[in-house]
Amino acid sequence: MVEYEPVIGMEVHVELQTQSKMFCGCKVEFGGEPNTRCCPVCLGLPGSLPVVNKRAIELMTKTALALNCSIASQSIFHRKNYYYPDLPKNYQISQYDNPLGSNGYVEISAGGRHKKIAIRRVHMEEDAGKLLHQEGNKSHVDYNRSGVPLMEIVTMNPPPPGLDQIESAEEAREYLQRLRQILLYLGVSDVKMEEGSMRCEPNISIKPKGQVEFGTKTEIKNLNSFRAVYMGVEYELKRQEKVLRAGGRVVQETRRWDDSRSVTASMRSKEVEQEYRYFPEPDLVPMIFNDEWIDELHSTIPELPLEKINRFIESYSLPQADAEVLADTPELADFYDNCAKCSKDPKAVANWVTGEFLRLINATGTPVDATKLTPEHICSLLDLIDKGTINRNIAKTVFEEMFNSGKLPADIVKEKSLEQVTDTGAIEAAVDKVIAAHSAEVDRFRAGEEKLIGFFVGQVMRESKGKANPGVVNKLLKSKLAG
Amino acid sequence: MRLSKEDIESVAYLSRLELAEEEKEKLTGHINRLLDNFQMLQEIDTQDVEPTSHVIPVFNVFREDVARPSLPADEVISNGPQVDEHCFVVPKVVET
Ligand SMILES: [Zn+2]
Numbered sequence: 001m002v003e004y005e006p007v008i009g010m011e012v013h014v015e016l017q018t019q020s021k022m023f024c025g026c027k028v029e030f031g032g033e034p035n036t037r038c039c040p041v042c043l044g045l046p047g048s049l050p051v052v053n054k055r056a057i058e059l060m061t062k063t064a065l066a067l068n069c070s071i072a073s074q075s076i077f078h079r080k081n082y083y084y085p086d087l088p089k090n091y092q093i094s095q096y097d098n099p100l101g102s103n104g105y106v107e108i109s110a111g112g113r114h115k116k117i118a119i120r121r122v123h124m125e126e127d128a129g130k131l132l133h134q135e136g137n138k139s140h141v142d143y144n145r146s147g148v149p150l151m152e153i154v155t156m157n158p159p160p161p162g163l164d165q166i167e168s169a170e171e172a173r174e175y176l177q178r179l180r181q182i183l184l185y186l187g188v189s190d191v192k193m194e195e196g197s198m199r200c201e202p203n204i205s206i207k208p209k210g211q212v213e214f215g216t217k218t219e220i221k222n223l224n225s226f227r228a229v230y231m232g233v234e235y236e237l238k239r240q241e242k243v244l245r246a247g248g249r250v251v252q253e254t255r256r257w258d259d260s261r262s263v264t265a266s267m268r269s270k271e272v273e274q275e276y277r278y279f280p281e282p283d284l285v286p287m288i289f290n291d292e293w294i295d296e297l298h299s300t301i302p303e304l305p306l307e308k309i310n311r312f313i314e315s316y317s318l319p320q321a322d323a324e325v326l327a328d329t330p331e332l333a334d335f336y337d338n339c340a341k342c343s344k345d346p347k348a349v350a351n352w353v354t355g356e357f358l359r360l361i362n363a364t365g366t367p368v369d370a371t372k373l374t375p376e377h378i379c380s381l382l383d384l385i386d387k388g389t390i391n392r393n394i395a396k397t398v399f400e401e402m403f404n405s406g407k408l409p410a411d412i413v414k415e416k417s418l419e420q421v422t423d424t425g426a427i428e429a430a431v432d433k434v435i436a437a438h439s440a441e442v443d444r445f446r447a448g449e450e451k452l453i454g455f456f457v458g459q460v461m462r463e464s465k466g467k468a469n470p471g472v473v474n475k476l477l478k479s480k481l482a483g
Numbered sequence: 484m485r486l487s488k489e490d491i492e493s494v495a496y497l498s499r500l501e502l503a504e505e506e507k508e509k510l511t512g513h514i515n516r517l518l519d520n521f522q523m524l525q526e527i528d529t530q531d532v533e534p535t536s537h538v539i540p541v542f543n544v545f546r547e548d549v550a551r552p553s554l555p556a557d558e559v560i561s562n563g564p565q566v567d568e569h570c571f572v573v574p575k576v577v578e579t
Contacts, residue, residue: 018548025551034570035559043559055548076536083499085573133575140570143559275497280536288542 004206004244006237007214008166010175012153014189015127015197016059021147022126023050023093028149030195034132034142042126042147044089049283052077056124056149057100057287059188062297063151064101064122066182066304074288075100077124077281082274085141086128094152096278099123100287103156105163106182107306110174117166117175118159125150151189153179157214169233173226176200181305185330193224200229204236206244215240216250220264222257232257236264308333316346325354331368332358339375348382356399364403372406381409389413391420394466422469424476430463431476445481453477486514 018028024041040048064071078096101122108115127148132140155175159165166172180191180198191198205217220236223229235257240250255264303311305327312323312333326336336353340346357378361368381398384390390398390413401412413419421427434456435442445452453474460473491511495502502510553559556569565572 020548020550025546025549026553027550033556034568036556036569037553038556038559039553043554045562051544051546053548054545057545081497083497085571085576131573131576132570137575139573139575140567141573142570275493277497282537285537285539285541285544 003209004241005209006167007157007205007207007217008168008172008233009157009203009217010153010155010166010172011201011203011219012176012179013127013199013201014151014153014183014191016056016149016151017187017189018053018055018059018149020053022053022056022124022149023147024048026147029144030192030197032144034140034144037144038146042088043143050093050281052284052287053149058297059149059186060100060122060124060151061289061294062186062301063153063183063188064104065294065298066186066301067101067104067106067119067122067153067179069101069104069119069122071289071294072098072100072102073290074098074286076286077284078278079281080125081277084128085139086131086146088129088143088146092125092128093281093284094125094278095123103160106175106178108171108174108178110168110171115164115171116162117171118156118163120154120156122151122153125152169230169237172202172233173230176229177226178305181328185302185304185308187330193226196224199223202229202233202236204233204240205250206237206240215244216252218250218252218264219254220257221254221267222259224259228257228259231262232264235262239264302330312336316340316350318347318350322350322354325358326350329368335368335371335373339378342375342379343382345382345386349378352378352382352399356396357403360400360403371403373403377402377406377408384409384413388422388469389419391467391470393461393470394418394420397466418467420469421464421467422472424472427460427464427468427472428476430460430468431473431480434459434463435480442481453481456481484518486511486518 015028020026021028021037021042024039026037026039026042029037041050061071075095075098077093078098079091080094080096081091083090099121102120104119104122105116106119108117127145127150129141129143129146132142134140155166156163157165166175180193183189183191183198189197193199200223201219201221202223203217203219205215207213207215218236218240220232223232236255243250251266254267256267257264308327309320309323312318312326313320316323318326327333332353336350339349339353343349357371357373360366361371381395381402384398385392385395394413398409398412398418401407401416402409405412407415438456438459441452441455445456456477457470457473460477461468461470464473488507488511491502491507491514495507560566560569560571563571
């Protein structure tokens, strides 16, 4: 039986986080009343002239550099002509054969295999408006999004020597996650898939293994989460294989992912091949980039996720998995980094941050950069445990309390008198009380039911309101029960 | 290069123009005569001329990223042939 192999291309659009639109001064924002952020330029009114937003070009160049791209020394805008109601000018200002960035890569490691996914180009364009479909035969058009700076990032298939291509749904998802993480670190976009500030349209084909020529590809739209990207690509690969195995042929078309039914369905096929009639945008002059400017932008690129992960592993001796969790967002990475720097035990810090801290962050929906906790909180809590002032269980209570109130751990311990009881006399009294109150369990324990030790420890801890030193409790219980 | 009636039909479609049969015939002639005129440009020797997309020697015209007031929403939609709830109303189009 023929074996097939997939070829997956990713086209990703990202809205840049600027104050104003790409070619006019209208504000960039999500939501709001329709058509409240529009002007003659982004409405395409006659006589209006676009002017390039410098910040957008800087953010894009920074991104292209972080994606290991070469920056064109000279770049121009083109008009991409087509008719659609979300496009008021009947053309989109975009880039064609002269993109700002080209020939880069993104590193992934899905399934333990390290790969450098080749990027063909990174270019600048403007977003279109939004169509709000109504009952019946009408649509409403909102041009608030029209003209928002949009960056397009496209992978390269086949890749050039030394680089790789995406070959599975898992790799497609990781590519996108890594890309999103880099963009977050760069601070160029808020990259919210559910709000559409990051949109992904994979194109997919399969071919008999080893064959050089690509199969017919389909494009998937409406993928609004990483999960949808994974499932959509997976579904489409299986669907195409089924078509080919049944002796059919794959039709070149755009297919829409239906999240509720978990299938892709054909959108109406293009009756006429799109013909965009690209030509240089006469209203905008060429951009020339000198090395000095590029170097300056290069110097503003922060430590990127992979570098961060590797540094955490090397400097703090963290396992890969913990380092990955901590480097997930720049805010979390910075928080951990600052805590780790003030502590003698960065590994213990990592356990508390990936454990209790993230649990509380998620449970309360608090953004990491809005937490009341400081490195001082974390480090002095660890000190209290180290010195034996509190035990680990009480430490969890203290952690939650300081997370909620922002009080320092030592104050919480004092206020609630949570100091660990290590005084053998006091613990012995509690142990005696528990043994006396549970004679039946004592008999069962002595008859060989050793797992009951957990029950006794629990009772003694309860008796001491959780403050007893667990080591001392265990030791005393064992000697008295052996009695 | 001569344009055929089919070329004219395709260009008309791209421009969303509906042409009657006799208009197509007429415009095919017109456009071809226009193209003949442009043919004269081919006779110019451009051997030593750099290809260019812009004729004026101006580069890097940028604006600072500062938000400015937009048009009032009433004014935005004031030219719309059909409007509703501050939106332009258009026939539903299936995305291609
Ligand atoms: Zn505007």
